[in-house]
Amino acid sequence: MQVDPRGQRWAAAVTTVVLVAVLVTANVWLLAFQAAVFAIATLFGVRRSPYALLFRLLVRPRLGPPRELEPAGPPRFAQGVGLAFALVGTAGYATGIGWLGMGATACALAAAFLNAAFGFCLGCEMYLLVHRFISKIRSDREVPA
Template sequence: MKIDPRGQRFSAALATIVLLVVLATGSWPVLAAQAVVFAIGVFFGLRHHPYGLIYSRFVRPRLSPPGELEDEAPPRFAQGVGLGFALVGVAGYSLGIEWLGITATAFALGAAFLNAVFGFCLGCEMFLIIKRVSPKKKEVHA
């Protein structure tokens, strides 16, 4: 499936705001809610991602059509990376290991900020590197 890359930057901007709130408050329930948002993107696709739904309903209709579309797989993988950091952060905050919660949240924030401000999707780049270095499947001819 192809997606509008501007929607990913919009979603990253909203995630940046949420993650800043988490760092400012230390609220693991807010981080848990962000983890659910990431999980929806990973398991149900970016069409069902809550921030993507906001973008497609309220923002995209006010913009010109995108210059190009991109493959959904790399941003979906990036959502999985965000989910991983969010889950570690929730565990840290909820178990009283504050440094772990702060560190994991800060890593997720850094990645979201890079995408929101500069259009650089760190998780997407990880996906492409992993894909490049993974052994290729050999075709079996019957």
């Protein structure tokens, strides 16, 4: 499946705003909401995330068709990484370990900001590295000794 990269950047921009609000307010429920958004994108695909739906309804009609599409696998993996950080952050804020909540939220924010501002998807790059690593291990196993 292919996705519009502009939608991924737009979702990253919305995520950036949400995560900044979490850092400013230390609101565990807002971070839990963002974790739910990450979970939906991870489990059901980035095209079905709430931010993607808003992009398709409100933004994409004003932009026209994309010049190119990208595979959905790397952004979906990136959403999973964001989910992990959001869950750790939510646990930190919920249990009163503010430094853990703040640190995990800041890590997720850094990745979202890189994508929103520069089009650099850190989670997507991690996906490619993991994919290459797994492919290398598989090819090494298949080579006769």
